[in-house]
Amino acid sequence: MSNEPVALDHALSTFDALWSPRVITQVNDYDVRVAKVEGEHVWHVHEHTDEFFLVLRGELDIALRDADGERHVTLPRGSVFTVPRGTEHKPSAPDGAAILMFEPTGTLSVGDRHEDVPSHVDVTPGHAL
Amino acid sequence: MSNEPVALDHALSTFDALWSPRVITQVNDYDVRVAKVEGEHVWHVHEHTDEFFLVLRGELDIALRDADGERHVTLPRGSVFTVPRGTEHKPSAPDGAAILMFEPTGTLSVGDRHEDVPSHVDVTPGHAL
Numbered sequence: 001m002s003n004e005p006v007a008l009d010h011a012l013s014t015f016d017a018l019w020s021p022r023v024i025t026q027v028n029d030y031d032v033r034v035a036k037v038e039g040e041h042v043w044h045v046h047e048h049t050d051e052f053f054l055v056l057r058g059e060l061d062i063a064l065r066d067a068d069g070e071r072h073v074t075l076p077r078g079s080v081f082t083v084p085r086g087t088e089h090k091p092s093a094p095d096g097a098a099i100l101m102f103e104p105t106g107t108l109s110v111g112d113r114h115e116d117v118p119s120h121v122d123v124t125p126g127h128a129l
Numbered sequence: 130m131s132n133e134p135v136a137l138d139h140a141l142s143t144f145d146a147l148w149s150p151r152v153i154t155q156v157n158d159y160d161v162r163v164a165k166v167e168g169e170h171v172w173h174v175h176e177h178t179d180e181f182f183l184v185l186r187g188e189l190d191i192a193l194r195d196a197d198g199e200r201h202v203t204l205p206r207g208s209v210f211t212v213p214r215g216t217e218h219k220p221s222a223p224d225g226a227a228i229l230m231f232e233p234t235g236t237l238s239v240g241d242r243h244e245d246v247p248s249h250v251d252v253t254p255g256h257a258l
């Protein structure tokens with residue numbers, strides 16, 4: 001991976017696939033990934049890592065199940081949220097969104113446990129840009 | 130730290146200090162920080178960690194010294210760059226900028242080695258929002 005600045009708009013223009021993250025740079029043993037999303041992802045959990053979301057375009061909803069039951073958070077463009085490790089979550093974006101994520105390199109898009117994965121969700125640790 | 134979404138515009142509206150990062154969320158043992166910057170930071174190096182920059186407003190310049198000599202990269206709004214560990218660097222923003230950073234919790238704003246720190250640069254591992 002060359003070490004030059006990456007324009008997020010350009011990175012997002014290089015692919016169309018939904019729910020299929022691209023690695024735009026690495027920070028130590030973490031990836032910075034961007035993804036285009038629309039519709040629903042799947043309930044899943046990362047047992048060993050938190051997962052950071054920044055909404056670049058559109059609006060992202062994240063449903064969460066934790067000790068207090070089920071809730072959801074809404075992230076408009078320009079907002080951030082960290083899903084704590086061990087928390088079942090399901091991102092969705094009825095009207096589409098583009099997001100940036102931080103997570104350890106190798107983290108699977110569907111976590112360590114997940115419901116059945118429909119064909120529109122890419123099971124991946126992230127693709128090269 | 131409560132676990133609710135954080136709007137970056139709101140976070141940036143809560144402080145005016147320049148070169149004085151605020152921690153907006155944590156991801157495992159990493160901080161996500163935002164800062165307002167204008168003018169020049171100092172030459173410094175993080176010996177043990179990469180440092181990620183995302184430009185939220187304005188334009189950031191980062192001067193770099195590595196094995197190939199000195200160069201600089203320009204990051205317009207909406208672009209990202211990772212300074213590799215061990216690379217001397219000096220951020221600057223003649224016209225002002227707002228940036229988001231991702232680095233291990235505890236990482237000092239002036240790194241492990243740095244030139245004399247002028248009064249306009251805050252030596253900090255990041256303040257609470």
